[in-house]
Amino acid sequence: MNTQMHELLPGFRLRAMREDDLDCVVAIEQSAAVASWTHKAFADSLSGAHDCDVVEQVADGALDGKVVAFRILSRVLDEAHLLNIAVSADFRRRGIALALLNQMEVFCEAKDISMLYLEVRESNHGARELYGNQGFCETCVRKGYYQSAAGAENAVLMMMELAPHK
Numbered sequence: 489m490n491t492q493m494h495e496l497l498p499g500f501r502l503r504a505m506r507e508d509d510l511d512c513v514v515a516i517e518q519s520a521a522v523a524s525w526t527h528k529a530f531a532d533s534l535s536g537a538h539d540c541d542v543v544e545q546v547a548d549g550a551l552d553g554k555v556v557a558f559r560i561l562s563r564v565l566d567e568a569h570l571l572n573i574a575v576s577a578d579f580r581r582r583g584i585a586l587a588l589l590n591q592m593e594v595f596c597e598a599k600d601i602s603m604l605y606l607e608v609r610e611s612n613h614g615a616r617e618l619y620g621n622q623g624f625c626e627t628c629v630r631k632g633y634y635q636s637a638a639g640a641e642n643a644v645l646m647m648m649e650l651a652p653h654k
């Protein structure tokens with residue numbers, strides 16, 4: 489996302505994802521109830537045109553920190569799609585995802601994005617509450633969108649209109 493390294497929350501810094509973050513990122517993905525992205529999917533995103541960022545916990549003055557969250561965004565013309573976001577299980581309910589969404593909104597508006605989209609599993613009530621609190625509206629259900637060995641699950645499509653600077 490071309491984010492400069494900057495403080496997202498006290499003690500937590502946002503920076504662009506690097507290849508040497510991938511093992512941590514995959515571990516965070518796997519801590520989610522239903523992980524769907526593989527190592528290759530993250531590597532492809534990183535080498536492709538997506539905006540890939542991580543949040544790291546940093547001690548005072550330290551150069552490197554522990555990666556505790558990630559966010560992957562795709563931008564096409566004036567639309568953006570939040571492809572994936574997750575916070576390490578030990579760091580949830582501290583406002584990290586909310587801060588990531590806030591920063592994403594500001595970033596997208598500065599890039600003249602007018603519409604943000606995402607899909608979320610119908611059963612993922614925590615994430616749906618997070619997005620709803622942030623101003624996303626549920627627009628439709630995509631039946632059987634998520635396929636896994638455990639069976640198919642519907643996706644809820646959510647969107648949010650932004651106020652681009654143009």
Ligand SMILES: CC(C)(COP(=O)(O)OP(=O)(O)OC[C@H]1O[C@@H](n2cnc3c(N)ncnc32)[C@H](O)[C@@H]1OP(=O)(O)O)[C@@H](O)C(=O)NCCC(=O)NCCS
Binds near residue numbers: 573584586607617
């Ligand atoms: C969903 C997820 C990203 C939220 O991250 P987080 O950093 O814990 O979220 P925040 O602390 O910023 O939560 C902000 C608000 O969102 C809502 N929220 C977040 N997680 C919630 C949960 N599990 N249950 C209910 N509400 C939740 C609450 O309103 C919360 O405010 P509160 O803590 O003051 O009640 C995290 O639980 C996660 O990584 N889950 C696994 C991956 C995933 O589901 N990603 C989303 C895919 S679409």
